[in-house]
Amino acid sequence: MTDNSTHANPSKNRTPRHRAREFALQGLYQWLLNNEDAKTVVNHIRAAHGFDKADAEHFTNLLYGAIKESEALRATFAPLVDRGVAELSPVEHAVLLIGAYELKNNLEIPYRVVINEAVELTKSFGGIDGHKYVNGVLDKLAGKMRPEEVENDKKR
Numbered sequence: 001m002t003d004n005s006t007h008a009n010p011s012k013n014r015t016p017r018h019r020a021r022e023f024a025l026q027g028l029y030q031w032l033l034n035n036e037d038a039k040t041v042v043n044h045i046r047a048a049h050g051f052d053k054a055d056a057e058h059f060t061n062l063l064y065g066a067i068k069e070s071e072a073l074r075a076t077f078a079p080l081v082d083r084g085v086a087e088l089s090p091v092e093h094a095v096l097l098i099g100a101y102e103l104k105n106n107l108e109i110p111y112r113v114v115i116n117e118a119v120e121l122t123k124s125f126g127g128i129d130g131h132k133y134v135n136g137v138l139d140k141l142a143g144k145m146r147p148e149e150v151e152n153d154k155k156r
Contacts, residue, residue, distance in 0.1 A: 014053075017055045017058050019053055019055070020054045020059035020062065021058075021121055022121065022124075022125075023059050023063075024059050024062035024066065025094050025095060025098060025121050027041045027042065027044075027059075027063045028063065028097055030044065031067055032094060038068075042063055045063070061105075066094075066098055066100075066101045069101060073097050073100040076104070077137055077138075077141055080137045080140045089126065089127060091125050091130065092122065092127075092133060092134055095134050096118075098118060098121070099114055099117075099138045099141070100138075100141060100145075103138070103146060107146075111150060112153065114138065115135060119131045119134060122134045
């Protein structure tokens with residue numbers, strides 16, 4: 001079985017950084033459902049088929065960072081969701097943690113790229129309209145976390 005055939009959206013050209021986000025999503029999903037410690041999750045994901053094609057450093061930063069900062073990250077997007085964070089699907093919850101983490105900690109990544117990557121993850125792994133929900137929440141969050149960048153982008 002090839003790597004493409006095991007992916008939810010095999011026609012997409014996936015960069016190492018996108019693959020890192022996919023694996024981080026899987027790890028956060030595992031963490032949310034099983035409440036395992038981060039090291040166990042990381043070791044499990046690193047053993048997965050295709051991990052060698054991912055940006056391992058970005059994966060590690062995303063997964064450990066999102067878990068470590070999960071309470072603070074949830075606090076940033078909780079006012080922007082229309083239900084309790086605990087009521088979010090695990091995929092949406094994990095993608096919002098990844099997106100919030102990148103908006104806060106990866107300022108070298110344009111906010112539009114962060115949002116687009118989150119939308120693509122949700123399209124691949126989430127429910128039917130989950131990507132629209134994630135897009136709306138992260139768009140509002142970007143305006144709060146990176147107001148200058150968003151404002152400058154609107155002027156273009």
